[in-house]
Amino acid sequence: MHSFELFLTEDGSHSIFSAKYKVPYHSRHGAIIETNHVFIEAGLKPKLNQKTVNVLDIGFGTGLNAFMSLLESNKNASSIYYEAVEAYPIKKEIVDVFNYAALLDAAQDSFLQLHTLEWGQQYALTDKFTFKKLLNTFEDFTSQNTFDIVYFDAFAPSAQPTLWETGLLSKMYALLNPDGVLVTYCAQGQFKRNLKAVGFSIEPLPGPPGKREMTRARKA
Numbered sequence: 001m002h003s004f005e006l007f008l009t010e011d012g013s014h015s016i017f018s019a020k021y022k023v024p025y026h027s028r029h030g031a032i033i034e035t036n037h038v039f040i041e042a043g044l045k046p047k048l049n050q051k052t053v054n055v056l057d058i059g060f061g062t063g064l065n066a067f068m069s070l071l072e073s074n075k076n077a078s079s080i081y082y083e084a085v086e087a088y089p090i091k092k093e094i095v096d097v098f099n100y101a102a103l104l105d106a107a108q109d110s111f112l113q114l115h116t117l118e119w120g121q122q123y124a125l126t127d128k129f130t131f132k133k134l135l136n137t138f139e140d141f142t143s144q145n146t147f148d149i150v151y152f153d154a155f156a157p158s159a160q161p162t163l164w165e166t167g168l169l170s171k172m173y174a175l176l177n178p179d180g181v182l183v184t185y186c187a188q189g190q191f192k193r194n195l196k197a198v199g200f201s202i203e204p205l206p207g208p209p210g211k212r213e214m215t216r217a218r219k220a
């Protein structure tokens with residue numbers, strides 16, 4: 001049984017603490033600030049010159065990455081296909097409390113639907129945002145699609161080492177299109193060596209508040 005403890009991060013947005021992994025879902029310096037910095041600015045926005053952008057989100061969690069991507073798609077001409085995988089979904093009672101929609105000046109229903117939609121079904125949420133989430137571990141995840149971006153947002157290597165090792169990084173590499181990128185908040189040395197070992201080239205980037213560096217890795 002998983003239990004989650006809600007807390008406020010420094011930008012005023014909620015996050016939760018995982019009792020199972022003993023880590024928070026986001027930086028204490030700001031969940032919205034971190035998501036915007038790592039996934040939207042460094043991952044999504046540079047790809048929005050493409051007509052269609054396929055995003056793979058590992059793992060879905062609070063849905064904040066998906067929600068901010070949906071909101072970003074409203075401001076751009078590109079169409080986004082968004083697939084998210086999550087092994088340990090958060091209870092609805094907690095999801096209902098999250099303050100992301102209010103802080104992002106968006107509709108709460110638009111956020112909540114990401115959680116209430118059926119797992120495994122594909123939905124055109126707008127004319128530019130198609131969404132599908134899978135209730136699965138990434139280890140068991142398969143897809144008919146390939147992706148332009150992987151949002152790699154698992155718990156840290158200290159909490160979940162195997163997700164950051166070459167076996168599963170090779171799987172992410174194979175799921176990416178040529179010139180596709182993996183973005184993550186993590187900049188750990190061994191992780192970056194593992195990325196290089198499976199064929200990625202590494203772009204160290206400045207991290208969000210509280211972190212010196214983040215990683216963008218590109219498929220040659």
Ligand SMILES: C[S@@+](CC[C@H](N)C(=O)[O-])C[C@H]1O[C@@H](n2cnc3c(N)ncnc32)[C@H](O)[C@@H]1O
Pocket residue numbers: 024025026058059060061062063064065085086087088089136137138139153154155156160163
């Ligand atoms: C750091 S949290 C971030 C979640 C989400 N991106 C967010 O912003 O809330 C990591 C997420 O990965 C999920 N997760 C952990 N191990 C996983 C696995 N093996 N396969 C799929 N999801 C996993 C966790 O349940 C959690 O939701």
